[in-house]
Amino acid sequence: MDITYKNRKIERICTNAKVADREYGSQMSAKIHMRIDEIRAVDTVEEMIQFRIGRCHALKGNRKGQYAVDLEHPYRLVFTKHGNEIEIAHILEIVDYH
Numbered sequence: 838m839d840i841t842y843k844n845r846k847i848e849r850i851c852t853n854a855k856v857a858d859r860e861y862g863s864q865m866s867a868k869i870h871m872r873i874d875e876i877r878a879v880d881t882v883e884e885m886i887q888f889r890i891g892r893c894h895a896l897k898g899n900r901k902g903q904y905a906v907d908l909e910h911p912y913r914l915v916f917t918k919h920g921n922e923i924e925i926a927h928i929l930e931i932v933d934y935h
Contacts, residue, residue: 838879839925847928861909861931868908869931875906876926882918896934903929911935 842848849856851873857866872891879885882904885893891906896915905913911933919925 838876838881839923840873840876841919841925841927843927843929847930850931851928861912865909865912869914872906872908872914873928876916881924882926900934905934 840851842851850860851857851869854866854870857869860866861869875890876885879890882893885891885904885906886895891914893904893906896903896905900915903915903917905915908914908931912931913934914931915929915934916926917929919927
């Protein structure tokens with residue numbers, strides 16, 4: 838799956854390990870980059886949900902249409918999907934929405 842980002846800051850965190858280390862620490866940084874690699878490796882979000890990759894799940898309520906994968910508890914990587922033929926994951930934020 839292709840990946841786009843909501844803004845430059847989230848893109849730098851997800852693509853540059855040093856920036857992620859500085860922002861979240863080494864364990865969280867490793868988890869963020871592992872999840873980004875997993876998203877790139879699959880073809881669809883449904884595939885991630887079916888095989889429980891990163892505990893991917895659809896969100897409800899005011900976050901309907903968004904999906905999340907686990908990072909270090911309680912943080913989640915939140916994204917939406919775009920496109921029908923070729924899906925694109927649009928990374929929105931790293932957040933504790935609980």
